[in-house]
Amino acid sequence: xxxxxxxxxxxxxxxxxxxxxxxxxxxxxxxxxxxxxxxxxxxxxxxxxxxxxxxxxxxxxxxxxxxxxxxxxxxxxxxxxxxxxxxxxxxxxxxxxxxxxxxxxxxxxxxxxxxxxxxxxxxxxxxxxxxxxxxxxxxxxxxxxxxxxxxxxxxxxxxxxxxxxxxxxxxxxxxxxxxxxxxxxxxxxxxxxxxxxxxxxxxxxxxxxxxx
Numbered sequence: 001x002x003x004x005x006x007x008x009x010x011x012x013x014x015x016x017x018x019x020x021x022x023x024x025x026x027x028x029x030x031x032x033x034x035x036x037x038x039x040x041x042x043x044x045x046x047x048x049x050x051x052x053x054x055x056x057x058x059x060x061x062x063x064x065x066x067x068x069x070x071x072x073x074x075x076x077x078x079x080x081x082x083x084x085x086x087x088x089x090x091x092x093x094x095x096x097x098x099x100x101x102x103x104x105x106x107x108x109x110x111x112x113x114x115x116x117x118x119x120x121x122x123x124x125x126x127x128x129x130x131x132x133x134x135x136x137x138x139x140x141x142x143x144x145x146x147x148x149x150x151x152x153x154x155x156x157x158x159x160x161x162x163x164x165x166x167x168x169x170x171x172x173x174x175x176x177x178x179x180x181x182x183x184x185x186x187x188x189x190x191x192x193x194x195x196x197x198x199x200x201x202x203x204x205x206x207x208x209x210x211x212x
Contacts, residue, residue: 015057019067021047022057026068031110035065035121062124069128072111076104077135084139090147094140098169098192102185105173113177116170137162165196 025047029038038061044054058064079100083093105112114121115129122129140162147153153161169192176183 018049018053019057021049022054022064023068023071026064027111027114030068030114030118030121035114035118035124038065040064065121065124066128068111069115069125072108072115073128073132076100077132080136080139084143089152090143090150091152093143093146094165094196095189095193097139097143099185099189101169101173102176102188105176106185109177112173116174117177133166136166140165165192168192168195 022043026038026043028046029042033042040054040058040061041051043064044051047054054064058067080097083096083100086093088096115125116122137159141158144153144156144161144165145158148155148158172188172192176188
């Protein structure tokens with residue numbers, strides 16, 4: 001494969017810089033107006049580019065929103081994949097992935113507030129959201145099975161357990177965003193891990209009955 005020419009490298013750099021500017025502008029508009037208030041005109045104005053230039057990169061509003069979703073979520077997927085591929089114990093992997101999720105959401109509340117809570121955005125991006133959720137479940141399932149093999153988790157349906165864990169973590173994220181609370185990330189990670197490992201029962205090793 002031949003190396004890129006200077007002109008091609010310059011074009012790639014300009015494209016990357018333009019997309020960075022468009023992403024920041026789109027997030028700002030989304031934060032202020034929500035998905036229904038996003039227009040190509042508003043994003044172009046916020047980015048300081050002509051509307052026609054914006055259409056050179058994104059043919060319509062949906063393509064722009066899909067770009068925002070990918071730009072926000074892809075780093076989380078890459079980090080989760082790296083953690084999964086590492087040689088760490090299963091318990092450490094799960095804790096590390098949950099920390100990555102909570103840290104990223106805490107640092108980028110504006111965009112994740114839009115992605116998670118804006119009903120219009122969720123309707124437009126339901127395919128992307130389903131794909132991201134499926135990826136998370138696949139990774140967590142494999143790690144949970146690893147934990148079973150290591151003897152640190154009891155045998156269970158790994159995929160169903162992954163759904164429960166993912167659901168708990170996702171609800172905590174939503175609560176953090178909707179309630180406007182500012183609990184530190186370590187506390188959130190500890191809460192989810194404690195619930196995952198120990199539940200809420202004070203009865204060790206057995207389930208309570210009606211007679212109890």
